[in-house]
Amino acid sequence: MRDTTPQGTYKVQALDRAFAVLDLLGESETPLGLAQVAASLQLHKSTAHRFLMVLERHRMVERTANGKFRLGLRLFDLGNRAIEQYDLRDRAQPHLRRLVAETEETAHLALLEAARVIYIDKIEPTRAVRMITRIGASNPVHCTSVGKAILAFLPPERAAEVLRRIRFERMTHRTIATLEALRVELEKTRRRGYAVDDEELEEGLRCIAVPVLDAQRLPVAAVSVSGPSFRVTAAKLPSIANHLLQCVRGISVDMGYMPTGRGARAVASA
Amino acid sequence: MRDTTPQGTYKVQALDRAFAVLDLLGESETPLGLAQVAASLQLHKSTAHRFLMVLERHRMVERTANGKFRLGLRLFDLGNRAIEQYDLRDRAQPHLRRLVAETEETAHLALLEAARVIYIDKIEPTRAVRMITRIGASNPVHCTSVGKAILAFLPPERAAEVLRRIRFERMTHRTIATLEALRVELEKTRRRGYAVDDEELEEGLRCIAVPVLDAQRLPVAAVSVSGPSFRVTAAKLPSIANHLLQCVRGISVDMGYMPTGRGARAVASA
DNA sequence: GACGCGCGTCCCATCATATGAGAAGCTAAA
DNA sequence: TTTAGCTTCTCATATGATGGGACGCGCGTC
Structure with missing residues (x-):
């Protein structure tokens, strides 16, 4: 397959991790708790927590009534802009x-x-x-x-x-x-x-x-x-x-x- | 008073910057060049560049034929997953x-x-x-x-x-x-x-x-x-x-x- | 009631990580 | 050809993310 990933170099750990979180939540049928996220991605609890809080501030994820996390509506907004433009x-x-x-x-x-x-x-x-x-x-x-x-x-x-x-x-x-x-x-x-x-x-x-x-x-x-x-x-x-x-x-x-x-x-x- | 500002604290600079990039591209009518992005967000060229490369790897942004950046289709994907839930x-x-x-x-x-x-x-x-x-x-x-x-x-x-x-x-x-x-x-x-x-x-x-x-x-x-x-x-x-x-x-x-x-x-x- | 357990929240010393100055390339126009 | 404007890349530095670990809460069990 014609690989469109020319360079694996260029890394920003924080971004890769954050997107891994979004991926995970996107894959999951149901909202996930902090511990589940941390375990699935092999992140430390506190690290996962920090990421989730920041993602929440950006409305990239949101919390359900019982405190679990799922994808946020900002993604919906950006996604629609993406296809539009x-x-x-x-x-x-x-x-x-x-x-x-x-x-x-x-x-x-x-x-x-x-x-x-x-x-x-x-x-x-x-x-x-x-x-x-x-x-x-x-x-x-x-x-x-x-x-x-x-x-x-x-x-x-x-x-x-x-x-x-x-x-x-x-x-x-x-x-x-x-x-x-x-x-x-x-x-x-x-x-x-x-x-x-x-x-x-x-x-x-x-x-x-x-x-x-x-x-x-x-x-x-x-x-x-x-x-x-x-x-x-x-x-x-x-x-x-x-x-x-x-x-x-x-x-x-x-x-x-x-x-x-x-x-x-x-x-x-x- | 019981503050509803959930957290101004919890910062991950890299994420804030990355999302600022996505915001910017989402606002812009037309795709933007690296220099424009860097200038608008007061980032150094090299920093902006690194971010854009990482975002591109995640398909959060994509490049037009002339090398400018715009939002990528991964956002559309995630956005749809977000409402699906x-x-x-x-x-x-x-x-x-x-x-x-x-x-x-x-x-x-x-x-x-x-x-x-x-x-x-x-x-x-x-x-x-x-x-x-x-x-x-x-x-x-x-x-x-x-x-x-x-x-x-x-x-x-x-x-x-x-x-x-x-x-x-x-x-x-x-x-x-x-x-x-x-x-x-x-x-x-x-x-x-x-x-x-x-x-x-x-x-x-x-x-x-x-x-x-x-x-x-x-x-x-x-x-x-x-x-x-x-x-x-x-x-x-x-x-x-x-x-x-x-x-x-x-x-x-x-x-x-x-x-x-x-x-x-x-x-x-x- | 007391205890243990799982989970989320928070703090802070450490060092891995992102950072940005700058050099090198590239392309198109003069 | 030179110049200008842009993108790409490198590397030494210190900033900013990291994760160990403590704390507190709620729940189910003993």
Whole structure:
């Protein structure tokens, strides 16, 4: 396994011990007494006591009515801040780079907002013709592969909400123009596990996308590969889709959404 | 006087510093560099560096691509374990969902800690405008309905303890600003059995809350319904309060606080 | 009631530990 | 190339954590 612990050096005994206490309390089903903590971690009573008091002052642990210790709510607070400021973008970037290297086409990372998709990152292959997309820009869901990828795997009620909001603007002669046609297309997307935009947003541009699923297997974003139709041919789609699936799986693991690297296919659940 | 300041003593410098680092990163919108951290906390570069390396080893912080630091996912993990131990949240959820279905407004579940309330769960109606509250966040007791709901039903000596700690920050022009005014409000809350926050935290936001009582009839949490003042009108309050009371009664039963489903009204004991 | 036991709290002399000055690296911009 | 700003690393020092041990409390047993 690629070890992410480059240096075992850098030690602060007090911190290692304190975190061991938190770990222990986190593992334990029930609150633990001072003596139990001290014994489990081979700490002297007085040492354990001091740590617990300090941790309590920081609300990292708290005491139950009978004086036992358990994890405190400050952790809950910090934890929520951690994922909040945590952005998908930084995590996804290395995976996107690899994807671009593999496919030699442009990759996008996008989020769904209302009935539009917003591109939060874009990676281009070095020698490709520049695409005109701008990070931060948005497009309607119904004519983008990222939009369809997210929509297809959203729970029905949330998908319905988005569908209601779509105004079927026509971008090219191939743009999906009706709710019914879109429904059919989403079903197709679910079955094959990836979404395709075949010149529906822009003439000559073909894209393919898969959703990034969170721990609840809900799509939080989508990754796409886009390129000129003459290079991104129908025959190549399955192979590109495969790279995409590997890519989003990597992202999910890095986000902590999937416990291990192996897990089943990221999509194709329904 | 019997000091409630449990311990100003008990110090472990290393821990205080480490938690200061986590606080800082939690406050900051963007990831911070080593130099920024060291400067903000008046630590020496090398000290800050050592701490960050250790924190990183424990996955309490992580580094962005450009080497800056932000909170790590271990905190998210521990934070979730922290609330798991109160299984209040899990047990309450179905009841909250029903409440939201009935009222079509946002419901919150909150705990009291020190002189603040911490939101541990939030359920939003499907088509509501999203509220900005973040799970894990906290607010002062005196300007929230959940805070007042808990405070009003706490035994006098424990309530006094909390009251002493309140710093009457003003959030809107309606925020309760004095201890006396708050006392009157709490008395009113006790009499009618539910607490109201009438734009005291945020302009245009009205909330109503009732406490969740444990087996000893002591409040352990509170449930609130919040919505824009134009929808949550004064006329609707009694009806919403009724739904709330049913909701917390259900929670109490599920938690094993009340032997049967019928028991008397959850509140209105005093 | 007295005793023993387990547990949490507290104190303080000792020395292991964290500390921080500073040097060395690294990268990007001038 | 130099400079500036940042991170990484080393090491002698004394600060700050450590843990032995005393104390007190509550509980169950004799």
